[in-house]
Every structure is written in C-alpha cells, then in structure tokens.
Amino acid sequence: MTEKERRKKRFDRSVKVRCEGLYAISSWREMGFLAMPRILLILGLLILPITLDMYWQRVLCIAGIYALLALSFDFLAEYVGLVCLGGAMFIGFGGYTSGVLNAYFGWSPIVTIPIATLGGAVMSTLVLIPCLRLRGIYFAIVSFMLPLFSVYIITAVGIFGSTEGISALDTLPNIWVEQYVIIGAIIVALFGIRRLVNEDIGLIFRGIKDNDQAVRASGISITAYRIKAVFIASLIGSFAGAYLSHLYGWLGLSLFAMDFSILPIAACVMGGMGTLVGPVIGAIILTPMSEALRGFGQLRVVLYCLVLIGFILYKPEGLMNYLERKYHQFERWEVV
Amino acid sequence: MDILIYGTVNSIIFALIAVGFSLVYGVSRIPNFAHGSIYVLAGFLTWSFINDLKMNYALAVLISLAIASIIGLIIYRFILIRLRGLPTSEIIASFAVSLIILEGLRMQGIAGFKGFIGPFYVLQPFIGGKMNIFGVFVDYQRLIIIAGGVVVITFIWLFTHYTKTGLSLRAIAQDERAAMMLGVNSDRMAMVSLSIGSALAGLAAVLILPLGNIAAEQGYRVLVYALAVCIIGGLGSWAGTILASFALGFSMITSTAVFGALWENVVLIGTIILILLFKPSGLMGKQKELEERV
Numbered sequence: 327m328t329e330k331e332r333r334k335k336r337f338d339r340s341v342k343v344r345c346e347g348l349y350a351i352s353s354w355r356e357m358g359f360l361a362m363p364r365i366l367l368i369l370g371l372l373i374l375p376i377t378l379d380m381y382w383q384r385v386l387c388i389a390g391i392y393a394l395l396a397l398s399f400d401f402l403a404e405y406v407g408l409v410c411l412g413g414a415m416f417i418g419f420g421g422y423t424s425g426v427l428n429a430y431f432g433w434s435p436i437v438t439i440p441i442a443t444l445g446g447a448v449m450s451t452l453v454l455i456p457c458l459r460l461r462g463i464y465f466a467i468v469s470f471m472l473p474l475f476s477v478y479i480i481t482a483v484g485i486f487g488s489t490e491g492i493s494a495l496d497t498l499p500n501i502w503v504e505q506y507v508i509i510g511a512i513i514v515a516l517f518g519i520r521r522l523v524n525e526d527i528g529l530i531f532r533g534i535k536d537n538d539q540a541v542r543a544s545g546i547s548i549t550a551y552r553i554k555a556v557f558i559a560s561l562i563g564s565f566a567g568a569y570l571s572h573l574y575g576w577l578g579l580s581l582f583a584m585d586f587s588i589l590p591i592a593a594c595v596m597g598g599m600g601t602l603v604g605p606v607i608g609a610i611i612l613t614p615m616s617e618a619l620r621g622f623g624q625l626r627v628v629l630y631c632l633v634l635i636g637f638i639l640y641k642p643e644g645l646m647n648y649l650e651r652k653y654h655q656f657e658r659w660e661v662v
Numbered sequence: 663m664d665i666l667i668y669g670t671v672n673s674i675i676f677a678l679i680a681v682g683f684s685l686v687y688g689v690s691r692i693p694n695f696a697h698g699s700i701y702v703l704a705g706f707l708t709w710s711f712i713n714d715l716k717m718n719y720a721l722a723v724l725i726s727l728a729i730a731s732i733i734g735l736i737i738y739r740f741i742l743i744r745l746r747g748l749p750t751s752e753i754i755a756s757f758a759v760s761l762i763i764l765e766g767l768r769m770q771g772i773a774g775f776k777g778f779i780g781p782f783y784v785l786q787p788f789i790g791g792k793m794n795i796f797g798v799f800v801d802y803q804r805l806i807i808i809a810g811g812v813v814v815i816t817f818i819w820l821f822t823h824y825t826k827t828g829l830s831l832r833a834i835a836q837d838e839r840a841a842m843m844l845g846v847n848s849d850r851m852a853m854v855s856l857s858i859g860s861a862l863a864g865l866a867a868v869l870i871l872p873l874g875n876i877a878a879e880q881g882y883r884v885l886v887y888a889l890a891v892c893i894i895g896g897l898g899s900w901a902g903t904i905l906a907s908f909a910l911g912f913s914m915i916t917s918t919a920v921f922g923a924l925w926e927n928v929v930l931i932g933t934i935i936l937i938l939l940f941k942p943s944g945l946m947g948k949q950k951e952l953e954e955r956v
Contacts, residue, residue, distance in 0.1 A: 403750065409749075456935060467693070468938060474882070474927075474931070475927075475928070475932075478927040478928050481924060482927075482928050584882075627761055627765040631758040631759070631765075634754065635755055635758050638754060638758075639744055
C-alpha cells in the first residue's frame, strides 16, 4: 500500500491524572482544573439573564423548563434504564395541580408551586407504578400513551376547563424572579442529581439499568428503587409544569403536548446522554433555535427532529462527551 | 346487530392499521413509530394525485402505495440500519421521522406550499351508496373495508407461508442467527419488511380514509391504535394481532354505545394498561423472557 495509515492517539492530560484521588487538592492549579467547568456553568447561567432583552428573557424561562425536563429524562433513561417518552405527563400534572389550586382556592404561586411539585410528582408516580413492571420498549410505549390518556380523560369528564383551559392565573411578580427561580431550580436539580447518582443509591439505579436480575438476586427490590427514581424525576418535571402554568398565567390541554416529550429528548441526544449537564446545555441551545423559527410554524418541529436524527446518526456521543474528552485529553495523529 | 356489524368493521380497521406495524416488529424487532405518519402521508399523496394531477383513482392509489413502500425502504436503509440493536435510539429516531413527516405536512409558507390543514381533504369512496343488512344501513365503503381486510390478511398469511421471501422473513423473526447461517440476509429482510409494512399502512389509509376527512393529527391516533393492538396481542404475534383487534374493535364500539363517543379512547387506553398489568407479554405473546422479568 502506498497510502500511509494514520491513527489517532489519545493521552490524558497530566493535570487530569494528578486530579484523580486526594492529590487534587495539592495545588490551586489542580483545584482550578476541576472547578472551572462547574464555576463557568453556574456563572454563565447566573449572568445570562442580564445580557438578554425582554423577549429573549422570556425564551430563557421556557428553555429552563425544557432543560429541567431533559434532565429528568436523562436521569431516568441513562441511570435507571426507563425510557420515558411521556415527559408531558409530568408537566401536565404539575401544571394542572398548581393552576387549579390557584384558580379555585386563590392560593398564591409561592404556596401552589411547592404543593404542585410534590402533588404532581406523587400523582405521576402513582400512575406510573403499574407500568414499572415493564421495561424497555414496552415502558416507552405505555409512557408515550399516558399524556394522551390524560387529555382524553380531561375532555371526556369535562373538568378543569375541559378543552378551553383556565386562564387568568396569578403570575410571578416580575421577569427577574421568573428567571432566577428557574435558573436556581436547574442548578439545584443538576448538582443534586449528580451527587445522587454517585451515592450508593445511584449505584443501585445503574445496577437496575444494566442487569435487574442481578440486583434482585442481591435481595434488593427493583420496583421499590424504580419508584424512588420515578418520584425524583417527576419532582423535577412537575416543578417545571407548575412553574409553566404560572409563567403563562394559563393552563390547558397543551400542557400535555408532544413538544414537552420530544424536545427534551432532542436536547438529551444533542447534549450527550448520561452526562446530565449535556441535556441542560442542549435545551438552552435548542429552544432559542426553535423560537427563532416560530414564524415558520411547524418548521421548527421538523427542524429539531432533523437535529435529533443528525446527532443520533453522526454524533451519538453528543456535545458534552466530546467537550469533556477534549478537556481531559489531547490527541494527535500518528503514522502507523 | 348494530354493534355486531359496526364492531366487525371497526375490528377490521384496527387489524388493517396494526398488521403492518406487527409485521415490521415481528421480523426486525424495530418499533416503527413512523407507521402513523406513513398512513397519513399515503392518504395525502392519493388526494393530491387525484385532485392536483387529475389522475385516475386506481393509478393514484398504486403510485402512492409504491411511494409509501419506498419511504419505508429509505427509512431503514439510511437511518435505522445504523441503529439496529439500540432500542432507545430506534424508538427516538423513528419517532423523529414520524414527526418530520407529520409536521412537515402541516408546514406553511415554504415555496408556496400551503400545508395540508383544513377539513376539505376528503377521498371519494370507491363506490357510493348504502345497503341494508339485517335492518342496519351499511355503506359500501365499510363493506369494502371488510373485504379488503380479509384479503390483506389472507394474502399476508399465504405470502409468509408459501413464498421464498416470506419464508425468509419468518426465519429471521424466529431465529436471526440460524437464518443468517442459512444464507438469509438479515438487513435486506428487515428492509423488505419495513417497505411491506409501510405499503400496508398506505393500503390501510386508502381503504379507511374515505370514511372521513384526512388530517395530519390522525397520524398520532393511528400510531397509538397500532401500538395498542400490537401490545395487547403480544408484540410480534400474528394471531394475537387479529384477536386483539377484534377485542379492541368491539370494546370500543360497545363503550361508544354505552357511554358515548367521548369515552372510547379512555376505554381503549384503560384496556391496554389493564392487560399490560396482568399479562405484560400480551394475550398471545411468546416472549417468555419478558414474563420472567416481571
């Protein structure tokens, strides 16, 4: 062969090697290397609202909702092994609980959002408990049907404003509160879940994903742990829903819309499944993109589906895994 | 009598919708979430061939079926082939394809494309008029659906039992490795199954859509129905699919007669959840593996 073969060689950066274990705290440089990405993310999220104008601040709030949903999808799919296509159900339950409490009893959002977060999560978990016996594609299919089912029930029974929805709910005081509430929630949820999956319980979750029979053989009830995981994920989703209904001051059947199920998945695939940070960043990139295309109507759905397919086919690792590799390692081509 | 006749029609509709999905899943283990969108697409294609290009009805139907099967082929060849064996990615990718087709049909304002929105997209029935069967008026289109359903199911049964391609399809479905050792090309068979499945979705559309108007939103409903029938029957089981479509068809018609039309979907999904609770592999499911897991 005349053509010379090349291959890519990868090395860990020396600072990354030094950062493993206790030596990480040996100098400021190592600590900085570890802390920089996290600090950048937090500072970035906190500064972002100040740099935007009124319209994009609003978009940021919506992006935050999608980011929370993407986070909970990622947690369930990659750490517990439950692919939940029904993210809209969390939004719907949370949104309806807080909206109904606000509209019928006149409670203020400060009270209704926490109640709806808990209540929506409890309801979603109760609905999902029967389905937890299923796994893989079966769970995905049933969870895909649940939001539709909720819509049919609400229309059939005619409760909560039926197809019209309920309007004129209380909104949050001003745009700054709105933004920092959701950004705070993202940061808390993100770092909370990162910590959680590295604790013992996270080990069991991943065990359930990889081999549930082995977990059962160790005398651990997989259903109990799946319920815990679903509850955690639906807490995040329901908070996003409750927040959404107070953001728009309106609730209706579109809380169960397909958008809330598909965009978070696209964000996950784009950002990198299993990284937790990736989905958040993916949502913050994708939502403004789809918002900019709002004028074209349905084109935005088509567009983010194209992004989704493109990433799943050509860059399945996603953005965050790629960036992380670049940060930790350097690569060079080598002639074999 | 009312319930009996319309229940049968409804059940055949379910069977027609689900048979393509079931074929694809049974052979290649790919949950083709794009099934509903191909159904709608075939309906719109037939409509535009007839009304925009002034084609003959039969010709329009044939061409749109051909296009549907080519789309199935393309979906497998360029997208799903890279994702075989990754169930999550298969679901996500085929669902994305489905959304692209459905929402693309509703897209407006690009290159003068108006989008298929509105109530005026109606396919003509093959033969108009009604007839009286035991005191119940049934229009000819519903009778054609029954006949078409029976023909399709018989045809598929014959195809999978007596032709070489059909036998290879079943071989792959039963034991992929053994079939590959005997020289059956697994990827090509999956491609064939997806294109046949899509053509079946198109056929179902052409038969069923003259009963009402065509709307892109129907894609989601068709997908849910197909999933429902296949889950209840046991994914990948033929007899189960037909049994389940009859169970669902009659339960829906009965619940409509008893509670009213709003409740039919509630009853439908309630049935699915109940059956999955007590028998996760479906009525005729052969996947012991799944039962052991739960």
